[in-house]
Amino acid sequence: MKFNPAEQLEKNPAFGQFRGVNPSISDSATYTFKTAQEMMDTFEGKSEGLFLYTRHTSPSNMYLANALAAMEGTEAANVMGSGMGAISTTILQICEAGDHIVSSRTIYGGSYAIMKNYLPKLNIQTSFVDVTSCAKIEAAIQPNTKMIYVEAMSNPLLEIANIPELAKIAKRHNVLLVVDNTFSPLIMSPIKMGADIVVHSLTKFINGMNDAVGGVVCASEEFITASKSVMDGAAMLIGSTMDSLRSASILKNTHTLAIRMKKHSENALYISQKLENDGARIVYPGLASHKNHELFKEMYNEEFGFGGMITIDALTIEKADKFMELMQIRGFGDLAVSLGFYRTLFNAPGSGTSSEVPEDEQQEMGLSAGLVRFSMGLDHNIENTYQGIKQCMIEVGILESVTV
Ligand SMILES: *Cc1c(COP(=O)(O)O)cnc(C)c1O
Numbered sequence: 001m002k003f004n005p006a007e008q009l010e011k012n013p014a015f016g017q018f019r020g021v022n023p024s025i026s027d028s029a030t031y032t033f034k035t036a037q038e039m040m041d042t043f044e045g046k047s048e049g050l051f052l053y054t055r056h057t058s059p060s061n062m063y064l065a066n067a068l069a070a071m072e073g074t075e076a077a078n079v080m081g082s083g084m085g086a087i088s089t090t091i092l093q094i095c096e097a098g099d100h101i102v103s104s105r106t107i108y109g110g111s112y113a114i115m116k117n118y119l120p121k122l123n124i125q126t127s128f129v130d131v132t133s134c135a136k137i138e139a140a141i142q143p144n145t146k147m148i149y150v151e152a153m154s155n156p157l158l159e160i161a162n163i164p165e166l167a168k169i170a171k172r173h174n175v176l177l178v179v180d181n182t183f184s185p186l187i188m189s190p191i192k193m194g195a196d197i198v199v200h201s202l203t204k205f206i207n208g209m210n211d212a213v214g215g216v217v218c219a220s221e222e223f224i225t226a227s228k229s230v231m232d233g234a235a236m237l238i239g240s241t242m243d244s245l246r247s248a249s250i251l252k253n254t255h256t257l258a259i260r261m262k263k264h265s266e267n268a269l270y271i272s273q274k275l276e277n278d279g280a281r282i283v284y285p286g287l288a289s290h291k292n293h294e295l296f297k298e299m300y301n302e303e304f305g306f307g308g309m310i311t312i313d314a315l316t317i318e319k320a321d322k323f324m325e326l327m328q329i330r331g332f333g334d335l336a337v338s339l340g341f342y343r344t345l346f347n348a349p350g351s352g353t354s355s356e357v358p359e360d361e362q363q364e365m366g367l368s369a370g371l372v373r374f375s376m377g378l379d380h381n382i383e384n385t386y387q388g389i390k391q392c393m394i395e396v397g398i399l400e401s402v403t404v
Contacts, residue, residue: 005186005301006258008070014063025248026051026059045225056228056236060244064251068206068216071254072181072198073191076224078235079216079247083182083201084110085240086215090199091115093227093234094176095146097123102140102175103149104131105361106157108201109349111149111180132292134165141169147176152190153183156349156373158283158309160292163299167194183339186261187304197223204340204375205308207250208260214242214250258304260342260378265305267385268376272310274386280399281313309339311349314370314398320348324372326392332385339375344385346374 014023031051033039041047051057057065061079069077080086091114095101103115105128115126127140131150141148148170150161163179170177171194179190182201190198200206202214217224217235227235265286272284285296286306296306314320324346328335333344350369379385393399 002301003073003189003192005071005073005189006304008073009067009254009257011070012066014066022252023060023063023248026054026244028058028244029054043230045229054244055239055241056230058244058247060247060251061242064242064247064254065216067251067254068200069218071186072218073189074198074218075221077216077218078224078227079202079214079242079250080235081215081240081242082213083108083180083199083203083215084114085238086199086201086217087111087180088114089227089234089238089240090178090197090217090219091119091124091147091149092238093223094178095119095124098144099124100142100145101126101147101149102137102145103128104151104154104159104161105129106131106154106159106367107149107151108155108180108182111151115149131161132159134162134169137166138169138173141173141175145173145175147178149178149180151180151183152188153285153307153309155183156309156311156371157367158183158285158290158311160285160296160299162295163188163190163193163195170194170196183309184300184307186258187265187300187307189301191218193299196220202250203338205261205264206257206340207253208257208340208342209253210338210341212246212250214246215240261304261308263378264308264340264376267379267382268308268310268374269306270382271374271376271386271389275312275390275393275399278390278399280393281315283311283313284309308376310374310376312372312374312393312398313368314348314372314393314396315368317348317350317369319396319398320370320372323392323396323398324348326396327389330388330392332388332392333374333377339373341375342378344374344377344379346372349373 017024042050042052065077065079129136129140176196178197179195181198197219200216227233269286314323324335336345394401
């Protein structure tokens with residue numbers, strides 16, 4: 001039977017101490033031991049079911065980590081204080097001075113900035129490559145390369161990584177394939193396609209409420225245990241710990257992730273089909289016009305659709321700004337960075353979330369200045385939203401009114 005990430009999320013729910021339907025929250029930073037020996041064993045990672053200190057693990061963090069490991073089909077997971085906490089510690093767990101990374105060039109601005117600007121200080125270099133060309137990715141691998149880093153669906157251009165092909169390349173060169181699956185939880189199951197490690201920003205779709213920041217690393221037991229080592233584990237020592245109260249609240253939201261993803265996808269497909277028909281310059285993986293549409297269909301868990309992210313080219317930054325301000329005034333969404341929220345969010349990534357990418361590189365990768373990125377909300381009346389967005393586009397001069 002085909003792996004279903006939503007069914008995995010539902011399996012083995014944890015109950016509370018007094019038969020609560022939700023697991024009890026561990027409101028403690030540290031934990032007691034009956035004997036000194038027990039403490040020693042826990043320190044050395046030799047005891048099962050005992051907790052040492054929350055930066056290492058807490059029961060609440062463990063419940064959320066177990067749920068997300070099940071969702072991605074990995075042996076283990078570790079939840080972190082932010083998506084960047086998950087990404088930076090994963091890189092530092094894998095790479096040391098003198099090592100090299102091959103990364104997609106169209107990735108989240110923060111991920112790009114740490115590889116481009118920060119890691120060179122530690123003598124870790126990165127080659128940024130067009131993710132849609134497996135040949136270019138393979139050609140960029142050097143003897144000191146330790147990982148290939150891609151986003152399953154890339155930010156902000158919505159390019160799709162060919163995960164099965166990249167996994168083969170990674171195996172051939174004995175490097176790890178790390179996939180950021182933040183844009184496509186449930187839709188893509190990268191581990192099942194051969195990836196080694198999946199990272200997420202929980203801040204986005206997985207939590208979905210925009211009330212928390214968080215991240216997760218889903219990987220083998222061996223990798224997660226090593227990253228939590230009190231002696232030399234990157235996660236343990238860099239200390240990007242998730243707060244237990246937050247873990248408990250995010251865990252509850254994972255139970256609506258499947259229905260939310262379906263609705264995000266349904267709304268995004270509706271809007272993009274209609275607006276494309278009207279003549280808008282729109283990018284959405286669910287459209288046959290998307291350059292990776294067929295590849296997406298080969299890889300996705302179909303019932304969750306093509307995701308909630310859309311980009312519309314408003315031609316110039318001036319028009320993009322007016323367009324977004326008008327939509328906000330009329331209540332069709334919020335001018336804000338981030339994504340995966342129940343309301344629609346939009347921003348112009350050229351000047352916003354991808355401003356870490358230099359302008360000439362933005363042009364080269366096709367990131368036009370007037371690009372508006374949408375994270376479609378869970379709007380109940382999507383036809384009304386479509387009509388409203390279209391009207392804003394006409395008024396700002398992005399769409400010809402003759403096509404109405
Ligand atoms: C937001 C985001 C991140 C960073 O996550 P934070 O929780 O903000 O630290 C990483 N990757 C992608 C694709 C993102 O959208």
